[in-house]
Amino acid sequence: MVYEDDMTFTDYTLGQEELERIENILEEDLVKSGVHSVLLIDMAGNIIAQRDNGSCDHDLYSLAALASANFAAVDTMAKIVGEEEFSLLFHKGESESIHFSKVNTEFLLITIFGKEVSLGLLRLKVAEAVQKINDVWA
Amino acid sequence: MGSNYDDNVTFTDYTLGQEQLERIEHVLSEDLVRSGVHSVLLIDMAGNIIAKCDNGNCDHDLYSLAALASANFAAVDTMAKIVGEEEFSLLFHKGQSESIHFSKVNNEFLLITIFGKEVSLGLLRLKVTEAVEKINSVW
């Protein structure tokens, strides 16, 4: 029995060009629509791409780790009560809210936004961005 | 180590006698299960089950559910603090046939309600609010 090294590599590969296309989508579709900060993370909580409006100083690494863990916890609860999965997650705060969207089995899109953006518009923009990000692999 | 440390094992900050637990179970049964809820759990923030009640047709693994629910709540609470919020609005997960609703009773307890399509979210919220008030008045 030999133990593996501490290092694991992700199942996906993203070249520099693909990453730039993803960052461009985050910038153009979400930050330009008034979103404060947007993160593409993998299911292990690693930040794949990130964009913000320049005035955010949240601890995004902790946020990403918590978001992926939380997503997995909610997924496990769904299975326990016999559901395939629960509807998308959204948390509303006084001035900042967080929206979670599953991009595919590998990635989550986390959007932090304020009162300037309506939930309706946000959902529309997120849906468009998710579609475009999935097209990057197509 | 200074005296601001707790002793080796700490018990929960609250104590609940048998009579109080019976009153709580009565609230869960009368206000929630009778309104059509499948299963309801009162848990503490460490994931312990304080009281539970169901309609007799639930065989979910409730101890695992309690552990996951308290973890879910704590993770969401920490994310709120990271983005500068005191706390986020209530948690609710919608499934095809079963949904889960979370309600903070006080700093110690969460009320977890599992319900199906027979109960509208509006009615559920009303009943949960009433139950939370009654549970808080048990102390």
Next chain:
Amino acid sequence: MAFVNMKTKEVQAKIVYYGPGRGGKTTNLEYIYSKFRDRIKSDMVSIKTHGDRTLFFDFLPFDIGKIMGYDVKVQLYTVPGQVKYDATRRLVLKGVDGMVFVGDSQVEQRKKNILSLKNLQENLASYKKSIFKVPLVLQYNKRDLEKEGVPLLPVETLEKDLNSQLKVPSFSASAVTGENVVPTMKKIISLTMTSLQNVMK
């Protein structure tokens, strides 16, 4: 925080396995689960990444029988060991009653053990708990690798690194083969129950 249910005469206590990443925390619980399958009614819950690393925790509830007339239910948890999951790891410690620190005996993991133990001390302090007061057992895992020719730290070195101040019970173990996994668990349950009884009296 142990919860005592006066009505159902049930006690729930939380025991957390802590330690550096890939040290064998989950393997400890998996061995316990396979060994006591007939006494554990539910499935083990593991929240992990696609790469099989713990992301949030593993959870295993375990009925250990009656103590002082109460049914005692021990809830075993692991934390994610990787450094980057510190915020998540801290959440799992909430309300902990007893701890097992699973150290990795490999020579090259020496520093990681020390850092992880220090991290445990800090995270306990954030809940106003002292590592010197919480019931704690150390486990020096992966002793089986000696046979494979992998350089291991002598137990004396591990004791000096990790246990010279704590002075708590420690076990040389192999979670993969199961060696000393159950004794480690029995020890932490017994320490936890002793402190519970002292408070319950």
